[in-house]
Amino acid sequence: MISIVVENYLKTILKTEDQSRKASTSNIARDLSVADATVTDMFQKLQKAGLLEYKPYYGATLTKQGRMIALKILRRHRLIELFLQKVLGYGWAEVHEEAEKLEHAVSELFVERLDQLLNFPVKDPHGEVIPDAQGFRATLEDICLAEAKPGEYTLRRVTSGDPEFLSYLEREGLVPSNRFSLVEKLPFQGPLKIMLKSSEAPRFIGLEAARKVYVTPTPPLAEGRRKAADHPPARGRRKAVGRRQLAEIERRDTLLSTRHEFARASQHPA
């Protein structure tokens, strides 16, 4: 049986690979708040178990099997976050911590029922894509705010679970699907001057914060690019069956320019 600890290792490695950071023992150790030596040890065990490839001194990469498990946990995590927000009224900043524990405790049945209840959602409260039951993920076409040029943007995604940080962003009005102008980037690694569409007060966001925020230009790119890709891909039967009275959940984020990607063999399960 795969322990909670192993699930967390695999998920962390997956996220590290997604960011194209190297899954070195030190990187993973920092993310998991354990000693480097602990990770070395675990990498050896996980390799023996066939969940990752590991070359001493060169870090690890997930095997297909390891990746599938990681994707399963990631799916759970994100569905649970959305559930906490939509059904139990959790705040944006509160969902991550709770999901971090629940993701290891729920059954397959629970996850699939959640998926139904939430009407097969595509994104979690932070704008992150929810993998489907087979481990497929839509691909986000957003860019990092820290690298964006001045212009009009819609906020798409925030890559952090830190409650302090998320509360801060919320206070600044920086939540997914909100629009703003990036007025300028101040020199010498300075903050970004932005202007929310709703209010008129200009705000300044530090570069470190901006690195965790992803956006798309507003208005969207030429019509040509928006073909079928714009709607969430049909996956499985989406019968009215079981869709309970949580109508407000419906507002599927169709604004988002996502594209379903079956490609990338390494990412493709089985």
Add this chain to the structure above:
Amino acid sequence: MISIVVENYLKTILKTEDQSRKASTSNIARDLSVADATVTDMFQKLQKAGLLEYKPYYGATLTKQGRMIALKILRRHRLIELFLQKVLGYGWAEVHEEAEKLEHAVSELFVERLDQLLNFPVKDPHGEVIPDAQGFRATLEDICLAEAKPGEYTLRRVTSGDPEFLSYLEREGLVPSNRFSLVEKLPFQGPLKIMLKSSEAPRFIGLEAARKVYVTPTPPLAEGRRKAADHPPARGRRKAVGRRQLAEIERRDTLLSTRHEFARASQHPA
């Protein structure tokens, strides 16, 4: 921090005390499917931690502190079971196993939100009382079917989490609030002949099964006995606030003759 394992020990001891069985090492070992020696060891640790009193060779009793923790887990377990049934559409027989894991993973916040969402329920899907946030429990006035005399009864409670057994009872129509007649008890530890109010076919229920089923006479006892005790006790504010659109959950089991009991110092928290 209290581990999952410790939580399970405490909950199991509480349930054992509730049934006025002795919390001997062997009883607890059987319930938890571990070796007797393991329990001896754990009892010693738990005593050192102040969670129970333990006299070698004479079994354990929970301290106030241990009892409070056990009641907290029991509350979680039962609220989660009801949630699984009412919100995620789990079957009667499926809820226990899932709750057994989730009870160790959810936060206080989660539990209180569930309580709101379910509109402060009093009983779980098996008819067991849900302790309130302070650990108080309504007292059930039901009797064991195995000891009942022929007559008219309403089923109130089933003390089992075993899916096989629960599915069996469900097929036989023996679920909480269903009515039936106990026609006779066959001699020599024989089965009970019962007749459901709805259908006409007589059914036979083994004595072992009957021991896990609790009932109250139908119609209820003289009007005199039914005073204020009949409605679920006011606990905390029960504002309309937060009561979401799960109207079907409303049907609070007011039929049940429960009585709120603040008494029993040993059971009274703090």
Add this chain to the structure above:
DNA sequence: TTTTTATATTAGTCTTATCTAAAAATTGAT
């Protein structure tokens, strides 16, 4: 290319939770 610095691995220890086998205490039956 050698030396220094940063990173990673190995070795040895600890804690929690579990087991089996042997010894001790209690219970029940003469």
Add this chain to the structure above:
DNA sequence: ATCAATTTTTAGATAAGACTAATATAAAAA
């Protein structure tokens, strides 16, 4: 009250996960 049967406890081992300190390797500087 004594002996036999049952139950419980002690002792010794194991496995997972983690830590610290010491050692080895790789990368960067000189």
